Amino acid sequence: MQKTPLALQRTYPTVDFQAIPSACFVLEEKRLRENLELIKFVQEESGAQIILALKGFAMFGAFPLIRKYLSGTASSGLYEARLGYEEFGGEVHCFSTAYFEDEFEDILRYSDHLSFNSLNQWERFKPRVQHASKKISCAIRINPEYAEVTTDLYNPCIPGSRLGQTAPHFGDQLPEGIEGLHFHTLCESDSYALERTLAAIEDRFGKLLHQAKWVNMGGGHLMTREGYDVAHLIRVLKQFQEKYDVKVILEPGAAIAWQTGYLVTTVQDIFDSQGIQAVIIDASISAHMPDCIEMPYKPKILGAYDAVPTATAYRIGGSTCLAGDYVGDYRFDRPLQIGNRLVFDDMMHYTMVKTTFFNGVRHPSLGIWHEDGSFELVRKFSYEDYRSKLS
Ligand SMILES: Cc1ncc(COP(=O)(O)O)c(C=O)c1O
Structure with a gap:
């Protein structure tokens, strides 16, 4: 059976995902600069x-x-x-x-x-x-x-x-x-x-x-x-x-x-649900990646493949109680385990600008992976952020 890879077409990310506190939106500075150089070229030429x-x-x-x-x-x-x-x-x-x-x-x-x-x-x-x-x-x-x-x-x-x-x-x-x-x-x-x-x-x-x-x-x-x-x-x-x-x-x-960053998440639970392995991560599709549901589209997860009938299907779901808070079924080369990192690709545009505190779920942090290999945590959210938009 042929696999449909969901891996990046561009060069592999330079980010050390294990070094990122989960959950976190991480901008890869190098990729943003590469995009900007192309855009600047278009400006200058046109x-x-x-x-x-x-x-x-x-x-x-x-x-x-x-x-x-x-x-x-x-x-x-x-x-x-x-x-x-x-x-x-x-x-x-x-x-x-x-x-x-x-x-x-x-x-x-x-x-x-x-x-x-x-x-x-x-x-x-x-x-x-x-x-x-x-x-x-x-x-x-x-x-x-x-x-x-x-x-x-x-x-x-x-x-x-x-x-x-x-x-x-x-x-x-x-x-x-x-x-x-x-x-x-x-x-x-x-x-x-x-x-x-x-x-x-x-x-x-x-x-x-x-x-x-x-x-x-x-x-x-x-x-x-x-x-x-x-x-x-x-x-x-x-x-x-x-x-x-x-x-x-x-x-x-x-x-x-476009393709300048990730949402780094961690598997919190895995259990069987009628033959499907239900996976809960420390982020929400509905609250943090809403376009996956609105558009809808199935995001790439680094190192994952589209689920095929013969393989274990992991249904990747978010941490809210919304029944539809999941992105779909994926397969991995090795069995998934609690504590594994799941990295969603291309999560910079129309994510941070659309997120909510639905269910009071913790908002992913925001960080930048600089070209020199250092990680900068630019924002961490707390209970106060959730509370401050209510009264
Ligand atoms: C008026 C207007 N300008 C610019 C944009 C940005 O579009 P995009 O992010 O697809 O480039 C939008 C998107 O909805 C828009 O409505």
Whole structure:
């Protein structure tokens, strides 16, 4: 029977997982730097600006490194804008589904670029933008009614979508005061999906593109995935910028932290459940790796294989009481034992930014495995962290 390896395709991690206190999200600095070097190359070759989408990755202990390569951050509202302003520096670009009256003063304080989700929101906040003490460049998010994403949960162009304004709502001119257009329709996509998306956008919004100073192409550009055609992306970006004489901004989250770290866990219990070996670890899929359930997808565990019918199947589950708090069945070359480390791969993006204290489970620590082989524990959580979000 052929095994389907779930091991890394990249070089083996340099991290000594036994040296990490469990449970812990561990960033491998070397891999982050390698991603950033590629992204910087894309910026330099294409002329596009690439900023970090904090919704995907906001581990600010890593910002000093990221700041050497990227000029700013993309935020989804006040807290991310403030984090970008205070912890990252550089430009703060903000897109929010709705800005709130009582937060807008602070939004203006922290942001350099603002994208509005509807013409309605723009009209409402335009006077405050125009009377702000500094110049803020504004855009409207457009809905091109074209997305290649097949999962509705991640598709901003489903019928009746609340994300962005469709073409019929615009006249021949950009609204007065608007300098940019913003769209986000990709998700872990390649450059060919971007090219087709741009064709749809040119078709519907061509006139407005000629008037815009900048176009923010959102996130979902997974340029750090093995096999991504980086040269093609650079060509597409260059052609677009030349054709419309616009500046292009990309705001990926996942691509920056793609395959740069792990969730290190430890087996706490193993017992037979109707022929399946039920395994409980010291972390939760639902609370700490929620995308595995939401998307859903089965993460890689280093050294594990997809379960095959003839082998012992270990069903790896989390420590909450949610029945669905498990990731699936895996096989190992040697029998698993209590105390073994289980290392989940590619656990930097959309993990720490989405975790909860559900069931009061202990939150994994956050750490960085530096290039010099040292480990830095950047954050340890306690009962007080759990308590502080309740009352
Ligand atoms: C408006 C916007 N920009 C950027 C991103 C980042 O996308 P990704 O992490 O897939 O690159 C998202 C993700 O949802 C988004 O909604």
